[in-house]
Every structure is written in structure tokens, then in C-alpha cells.
Amino acid sequence: MAELTYRQAVAVALAQEMARDERVVLLGEDIGSGGVFKTLTGLTERFGATRVRDTPISEQAIAGAAMGAAMAGLRPVAEIMFSDFYATCWDQVANEIAKTRYMTGGQVSLPVVIRGASGSGGLGFGSQHSQAVENWAMCVPGLKIVSPATPSDMVGLLAAAVRDDDPVLVFEHKALYSMKEEFPVEDGTDHVVPLGHARVVRPGQDVTLVGLGFSVGLCQRAAERIDQEGVHAEVLDLRCLVPLDAQRVLDSVRRTGRAVIVEENPGQLGWAAAIGSIVAEEAFDALTAPPVRVSGANVPLPVATALEAAVNPSVDDIVTAVRRVLDPAPRTLCRPGVLNPSIP
């Protein structure tokens, strides 16, 4: 066992897959020297510049070339350096990559992975380099969406993404890059975590906390805090938004009767709303309180430390939400007389 960081885990996963399958090629800006986040350190030395390809600052060309190469039989892994930059190549991602298998009647296969740094986490990258954009992708059928929360999951989920025959977007939370975990590096076995299986981070029976990527850690810390008050939260790491392990969420909520869903993106249209509606529609009978979302504020990400902290979801926000679902009487949660007839 050795200590592996989330950052190193990216290269571990890609090295594992590149060694296994020569069709795997990487393309992106500044990746030849290991990438600006040093997630690809050592790959050029090991696999050569032909398979670790530096590109111009041309996100449309990067995403489009990845798509074309996939149609012609390669298994490209493209880097979009900051997830905010998806906006510059959204046509390729949302109109071409996501749709072409379907609109050609299944004539092409698109085993494309697009990965890169995402999210805020209080690092001060500002409005155009901090956004969590998993919710953008979730609006578009045809994209699988992965967001690992730990180093070992980064290895396993990224490897599964490379092996998948469909387009997969992998969001690496930049505030997790320094996270460490014991991991059996180079033990001779391939580490693969299949897509679409949520992870039970900790079991509990009083409330279900649902997180993704960075928010999984927030949920864990909130759970530890309320545990001291005698409230035992179950924490789920969704791992993927598509394919979504909805059953795992529903199973948990049916036991706890309460759900708090924690997303980093702005709440005005976040993925947690989709989870919340699934819970409300399919586990309504088991609920003792309405599902509650904890989301980012509906403003661009500011830079100053205090401002950034104020708009991101926090452990405190989650604890507050848990208290609300434990005692749903307060007015903001439900219409009195409908969900809780005892409220005047």
C-alpha cells in the first residue's frame, strides 16, 4: 500500500488504461508536461508525445478531434483544463458527441472521455475558473457524468470511463487534488469501479445525505458533527449522475424517511433538483419531511475568501438542513395542513 493523492490518481488510472489498450490517446492543452494541475505527470515519458498530445488553445478542436478519433476506432481522453471552458466547446459536447450515435441510428460508437478540473472549493479561481458544471451536462441526454470523491474512486471510475463505449465526462474537483488515501499502486491488478453504482460512505438510519465529488466530504463532516447529537446520517456518494443509481438513494430514503441533497452548482437549476424529484415521486410514502437541497448561491463565484465561502455549500448549511428535515414544522418546508396536518 502507498499513499496516493487524487491528483496522482488521474495519472495512475490513465497509465493503467494506456498500458492495457494502445487505442487510448490523450489530448489537451499543456498536457505533454504533465498538465497545469500536474495530473498527468510521467505519462509523456512513459507513453510518448504521440499518445500524449499537446493541442492549441482550441477547445472545439480538442473535443471535436476526440469525437472523430473515437468514430475511427481510438479511445481518446481529452482534457478540458477548467470545466468552465466547456462553454467554449459546448456545441461539440452537447450537439455532436452526445447526439451522433442516436441521430445516425446507431451507426457510430463514441468511446470518448473528457476530463478536467472542476469546482470551487474555496481556491479563489473566480467566476470563470471555479464552476461546478455537472448540471450543465445533465441537461443533455447522451452524456455519462462522473465525479469522483476519493483517490481510489478517481482511479477506478476514470478507468471505467475509458473502457465505456459511450461518451463520459469526468469532473475532477480541483480542491480534492491534494486529498490522500492508502491505495495499492502497481499491485498488478486493474482497478475499475463500474459506472452507475453509488457508494455508501457511512450507514445511518435517521437521514440520508446525498453528495457528489467535493460535497461528499462536506456530507461526511456534517454527519460526524450531528452524530454527536445522536442523529445518525447515512452518507451516499452518487459517483455518477448518469447512469444514476437512483435505487440506492431510494432504498436509503425509504429507511431514513429524510433526504438532504448537497450540490455545489447554483441551486436555481441543479442536479439535486432531479434527485429530489425522484425521491418525492417514488418514495413519497416513506418521507417524514420534504427532501431538501443544499446548493451553491445563485451568483457567479466571487474571489475573496469570505465571499467564496459565503456562496458555496458548507458543513454548517448541511447541518442546518438536517435539523430542518428532522423537524419539518418550520414554515418554509411545507405547506401547513398538507404535508403535516398538525401544523396550524
Added chain:
Amino acid sequence: MTVGSAVPAAGPARDAAVDVYGELVFVRRFLEKVHALYRQGHVHGPAHVGIGQEAIAVGVARALRPEDRSIGTYRGHAHALARGAPPDAVLRELLGREGGICAGKGGSMHITSVEYGYFGSYAIVGAHLPIACGLALADQLRSAGRVTVCFFGDGTTNIGAFHEAVNLAAVWGLPVVFVCENNGYMEYTPIGDMTPVPRPAADRAGAYGLRPITVDGNDVRAVRDVTGEAVEAARAGQGPAMIEARTYRMTGHSCADPGKYQPPDEVERWAERDPLLVHRAVLVDAGVPAELVDEIDSDTRTEVDELAADILAAAPITGDNALTDMWSDGGARWRN
């Protein structure tokens, strides 16, 4: 360079020239039929035909090997047919019948025939140029000796994806040949009004270190020969090329557009340079009997009429496959 050379009076070269005429006529009749069917309400959704531009699709296809790849735009019927895509399946797609080449999911703007090397018709202007780079990259990395041809219109030269793709192709020396079909109009607006250089593609080529190549897009043999040189250079590892083929769209932008902004004298001038007339003259010069040429014309008309009638008589497709072909497992499930 064989552009403009005479076709010999007999032998395989003459036979090939006659075959090319047959292809041109077939594509023309097919596009005219699509236009007519659209006007009669048989085509669901928009349709864009390239009547007057057929020599580019046919001439380029003649310069390719079966294993080469091509990719094009929403005005892509001719390009699919020229590579060998079955006309029956293409027309079924346009008319929403069983057996459509994209199972009814693509329609007129997304005709694709991977089996015949035509990797799709893309309806977002410029989007497929980066994709063409990727097709070529895969072949370059495998030393496959394959070339990708990427068709696009003059209007595409003003969108960012064009510049990102041409730059990438040049920097990586990709085996891709970009073919601009300059028909004079970016949709409804003359391209000259929106582009600061007279040749929208060729005059940009130099910015990416490419030699500007221009050709008469209504001369099928000239297109074939110029493309052939570029394709073989790319195949030999000499990198990408940019060809601008000047042509004219004899109808509006889409079948719904009467093209009233196209001045009648301009349309008339280009009608005299119709690619079918140009190539017919070549055949007649080579001594091909006019009756044979006329026979090709009338036989093809009958063939396309019968094809359309047969397909129209079939029942429209049902909605049974709306939720297939989404993911690699064949289904559309996104959650459990």
C-alpha cells in the same frame, strides 16, 4: 495535371467518363425529387438540396478509395450517394419510412453512411471540421494510409470551429483535405458581403501555412483531378490541403426558401455552366453518341421516379424505436 484534357474516343477512360455522367444525373434527379417531395409535403422537417453543386460531391468521390473517409453538412445527400450510400435507404430516411439509413432519427440533415465511408452530415455550421481532424488523427496514428475529406460551405469560413480545425490539421500534419463548396451564399446572404477576402476559404489557407487551391466546382473532372492530387499528397504524409471549389446553388438555401434574393441574370449565367451540361459537352466531344447520353437522362428519371413511388407507397415508420440507439447497450436508460 489532367484538368481540361480531352476524353479519348474509346476505351476505359471514355467509359469512366460516361459513368461519371450517370452519377451526376442520378444525383441531380434525386435532389430534384427531394425538392419536389418536400414541396408536396412528403418530407418531415427541413431539407437542403445542392442542385447545381453535384460535380463536387461526385468528383471528390471519384478521387477517393473505398476505405477513405468523408464527412459533410446538412446539404449532404449528394455526398452520401456519391460514396455509394444506397439511394433507397437515403430516400426512406427523408420520407420517414422503415429502412431509413438513420432509422428515422436523423432525417434530411443528418444522412450518414459509415458503411460507405461517409461519416455523417452535421447541421451546426463548422462543427464537423474538428471531427474530420479526429478521423484523420486516428488514421495518422495507425499509419492507415487513409485520407479524410471534409466538405463545407463558404459561410463556414467565418465560424470559429473552421479556424480551430484548420490550424490543428496544419500543426499536426493530418491527412485531411478540406473542400469548400463556395456556392456564393451563406444561407440567404451573399458571402462577399460578409467576408473581407474574395475567396473565403482559399484566401484563409495561407494563414495556416496551406497552399490555396481553387477549382471550377462545376467541372467534375477538374474537381476529381485537383482533389486526387491533394488526397494522394495527404496519403503520402504531406499533410492537409484546402480546396475551394466555386459553384452555385440553383435553388434557395432550403427547400422552403424560394431564393428570391438570387438575381435572375445570375441564376441564368450559372445555368449555362450547369455541371451536367459541362460534362455532357465533354462526352459529346469524345464522340459519345447524343442518343446514349439522352438515354441515361431518361432512364435515370424513370429510376428515381419509381424509387420514390415505391417508398411513398410504404407505411410510415412507427414510434417503436424512439428509445433505441441512445447508448452502446442499444437502449436509452439513464438511471436504475
